[in-house]
Amino acid sequence: MSKKEVVETTEAQIAVHWKEENYYYPSTKFIAQANLNDVEVFDRFSLDNFPDCYTEYAELLTWYKYWDEVLDSSDAPCFKWFKGGLLNASYNCIDRHLKNNKNKTAIHFVPELEEEKIEHITYQELYVKVNEFAALLRDFAGLKRGDRVTIHMPMSAELPITMLACARIGVIHSVVFGGFSASACADRIVDSNSRVLITMDAYYRGGKLLNHKVNADEAVKISADDGQVVDKVLVWQRYPGKISSDTPMVKGRDFFVNDELKKFYGARVEPEKMLSEDPLFLMYTSGTTGKPKGCQHGTGGYLAYVTAMSKYIQDIHPEDVYWCMADIGWITGHSFIVYGPLALCASSVIYEGVPTYPDAGRSWRIAQELDVNIFHTAPTAIRALRKLGPDEPAKYNYHFKHMTTVGEPIEPAVWKWYESAVGKGEAIIVDTWWQTETGGFLCSTVPGLSPMKPGSAGPGVPGIHPIILDDDGNEITEPGIAGNICIQNPWPGMLQTVWGNRQRFVDTYFAQYCKDPNSKDWRDWPYLAGDAATKSEDGYYRILGRIDDVINVSGHRLGTKEIESAAMVVDEVAEAAVVPVSHDIKGKEPDLYIALKTGVEPSEELARKISDAICDQIGKIAKPRKVWLVPDMPKTRSGKIMRRVLGAISNKGDVGNVMTLANPEVVEEIKHMVQK
Numbered sequence: 130m131s132k133k134e135v136v137e138t139t140e141a142q143i144a145v146h147w148k149e150e151n152y153y154y155p156s157t158k159f160i161a162q163a164n165l166n167d168v169e170v171f172d173r174f175s176l177d178n179f180p181d182c183y184t185e186y187a188e189l190l191t192w193y194k195y196w197d198e199v200l201d202s203s204d205a206p207c208f209k210w211f212k213g214g215l216l217n218a219s220y221n222c223i224d225r226h227l228k229n230n231k232n233k234t235a236i237h238f239v240p241e242l243e244e245e246k247i248e249h250i251t252y253q254e255l256y257v258k259v260n261e262f263a264a265l266l267r268d269f270a271g272l273k274r275g276d277r278v279t280i281h282m283p284m285s286a287e288l289p290i291t292m293l294a295c296a297r298i299g300v301i302h303s304v305v306f307g308g309f310s311a312s313a314c315a316d317r318i319v320d321s322n323s324r325v326l327i328t329m330d331a332y333y334r335g336g337k338l339l340n341h342k343v344n345a346d347e348a349v350k351i352s353a354d355d356g357q358v359v360d361k362v363l364v365w366q367r368y369p370g371k372i373s374s375d376t377p378m379v380k381g382r383d384f385f386v387n388d389e390l391k392k393f394y395g396a397r398v399e400p401e402k403m404l405s406e407d408p409l410f411l412m413y414t415s416g417t418t419g420k421p422k423g424c425q426h427g428t429g430g431y432l433a434y435v436t437a438m439s440k441y442i443q444d445i446h447p448e449d450v451y452w453c454m455a456d457i458g459w460i461t462g463h464s465f466i467v468y469g470p471l472a473l474c475a476s477s478v479i480y481e482g483v484p485t486y487p488d489a490g491r492s493w494r495i496a497q498e499l500d501v502n503i504f505h506t507a508p509t510a511i512r513a514l515r516k517l518g519p520d521e522p523a524k525y526n527y528h529f530k531h532m533t534t535v536g537e538p539i540e541p542a543v544w545k546w547y548e549s550a551v552g553k554g555e556a557i558i559v560d561t562w563w564q565t566e567t568g569g570f571l572c573s574t575v576p577g578l579s580p581m582k583p584g585s586a587g588p589g590v591p592g593i594h595p596i597i598l599d600d601d602g603n604e605i606t607e608p609g610i611a612g613n614i615c616i617q618n619p620w621p622g623m624l625q626t627v628w629g630n631r632q633r634f635v636d637t638y639f640a641q642y643c644k645d646p647n648s649k650d651w652r653d654w655p656y657l658a659g660d661a662a663t664k665s666e667d668g669y670y671r672i673l674g675r676i677d678d679v680i681n682v683s684g685h686r687l688g689t690k691e692i693e694s695a696a697m698v699v700d701e702v703a704e705a706a707v708v709p710v711s712h713d714i715k716g717k718e719p720d721l722y723i724a725l726k727t728g729v730e731p732s733e734e735l736a737r738k739i740s741d742a743i744c745d746q747i748g749k750i751a752k753p754r755k756v757w758l759v760p761d762m763p764k765t766r767s768g769k770i771m772r773r774v775l776g777a778i779s780n781k782g783d784v785g786n787v788m789t790l791a792n793p794e795v796v797e798e799i800k801h802m803v804q805k
């Protein structure tokens with residue numbers, strides 16, 4: 130049975146016959162310095178000690194007032210962590226470090242174009258910038274505790290400054306990935322009822338200066354059509370004069386932050402004392418149906434969890450220089466560029482652009498220049514770096530002690546290159562499995578305690594108790610048999626709810642396995658992650674991929690329904706079906722099948738129009754590998770499109786028995802078209 134078939138099946142019990150890899154062990158040098166090297170941690174975090182074990186994580190933070198209750202399950206599954214506690218995330222990431230570390234670099238910002246012009250922002254400078262911007266948000270934009278703000282910004286130092294300024298005054302930020310289109314941004318503005326949009330004029334990507342402000346204009350227009358008025362657009366200006374002629378500022382609505390900030394020179398803003406259970410931010414992610422959902426993360430639970438993960442799994446010490454290549458517009462960037470590392474007073478690197486621009490050595494030059502010793506990236510980037518410059522890392526003088534991979538399954542061969550070429554055989558690797566919803570890691574090895582195994586994420590991290598269930602809720606205990614991976618217990622980093630849609634939250638993550646919908650006992654609410662996985666004899670989990678209609682492109686989640694709905698906007702389209710196709714670098718790519726309305730002639734031009742519509746509505750990341758204009762969709766007799774058959778055709782697999790379909794003859798026609 131091929132791996133692909135396993136990934137795409139919806140039936141739980143399928144044996145996965147692939148070999149388990151050999152272990153790799155951390156060096157004694159690494160173990161000696163590791164933040165976590167006492168094996169008792171697993172006992173301390175056993176289910177018997179749940180939920181009190183998690184106070185160990187909360188104690189990594191500075192609280193104005195300690196909590197009254199570790200876990201409040203009275204509104205399950207909307208769990209409240211460290212209930213009654215008071216804290217501020219911006220205080221924890223900045224102010225508390227000033228006494229001893231104000232001159233230490235908090236952020237190294239590396240621009241794409243001028244390699245030598247790296248900005249080094251100290252904790253004191255970060256404090257000043259965050260305070261001034263927080264004052265602007267409060268006194269100029271009129272924002273107050275509990276308001277939502279949409280932030281559509283590229284990778285820049287101003288992005289974490291903006292997020293931390295929001296956190297300082299208790300405003301809930303909703304960051305939209307900079308590469309997303311205006312329309313995707315508008316969806317998030319409307320859903321979160323943001324009346325302020327924060328953006329940036331432009332940024333460099335792959336050597337080109339991209340006009341970003343233009344997206345804001347469009348997003349505000351679309352939002353207004355959908356009933357959400359944005360009355361202020363705050364534009365950080367990095368390239369004055371370079372793009373302003375194309376995108377005039379709208380009087381009374383658009384303001385350059387750089388100009389307005391002058392009025393707040395030297396301003397200081399007392400951090401709001403937030404309840405632990407107050408939301409810190411929203412992060413939208415793709416799901417099975419409809420529009421992306423706003424995962425709502427709380428202040429105390431989330432911050433405690435990501436700080437602990439950064440400390441114990443990423444092994445960040447205050448003296449480390451840490452570089453996570455993810456985009457801050459995704460959860461990885463929120464948790465592991467901004468909140469986790471800064472709460473630990475580390476120096477966090479932010480790189481503006483493409484890891485291989487202008488050449489395959491760029492990433493390693495950055496590592497050398499900044500003395501990066503902890504490195505964090507995704508399989509898609511590792512594959513690209515390996516393909517373009519397998520021998521490049523050896524040319525540069527850097528030494529990683531620790532490396533992370535995240536976002537999608539990593540093939541053992543790629544893992545081994547990462548270990549030997551990028552890590553130079555000196556670094557330990559953690560393969561961290563988790564999700565936007567989970568705030569921080571679910572499965573990973575603890576680097577100083579357990580050996581690594583290429584291709585396996587590892588056991589649950591301390592405090593996380595995974596279980597593999599079949600579709601009926603029975604535990605699958607036999608090693609190597611795939612099922613739905615669930616987490617038996619809630620944990621502080623998990624989403625609190627789906628913004629404005631509790632029912633969707635319950636239905637998506639709990640309905641399938643909830644033992645009693647009225648229960649206030651956390652034991653009755655196992656969390657369904659939506660991935661298929663196997664557990665091996667040593668307790669390590671191997672993640673196989675999504676069980677729902679989500680495609681993971683370069684580690685980014687895209688809903689097949691989102692792409693299909695974008696295609697349906699084109700007038701000539703009658704039906705659309707998206708299937709994932711394997712890709713060397715990206716992991717997966719969407720392949721789009723289209724049936725046209727009667728009488729419409731297929732043409733290259735039309736295919737291009739459909740592809741462009743998708744890029745416009747979602748972003749280039751969703752661009753289909755190919756738009757196939759097919760005579761008809763293969764369908765069951767009840768009229769359901771057989772995506773499984775299309776998937777097999779796209780991936781040159783076996784379509785199986787199609788004779789029971791309503792229109793079996795079309796399968797051959799499509800096959801001929803696609804596989805020729």
Ligand code: PRX
Binds near residue numbers: 461
């Ligand atoms: O399918 C899993 C995959 O990415 C999904 C979560 O995507 P997102 O919410 O965008 O968060 C990405 C960053 C955490 C998961 O459901 N995934 C994530 N990490 C891994 C992974 N698959 C295999 N191995 C991983 N380490």
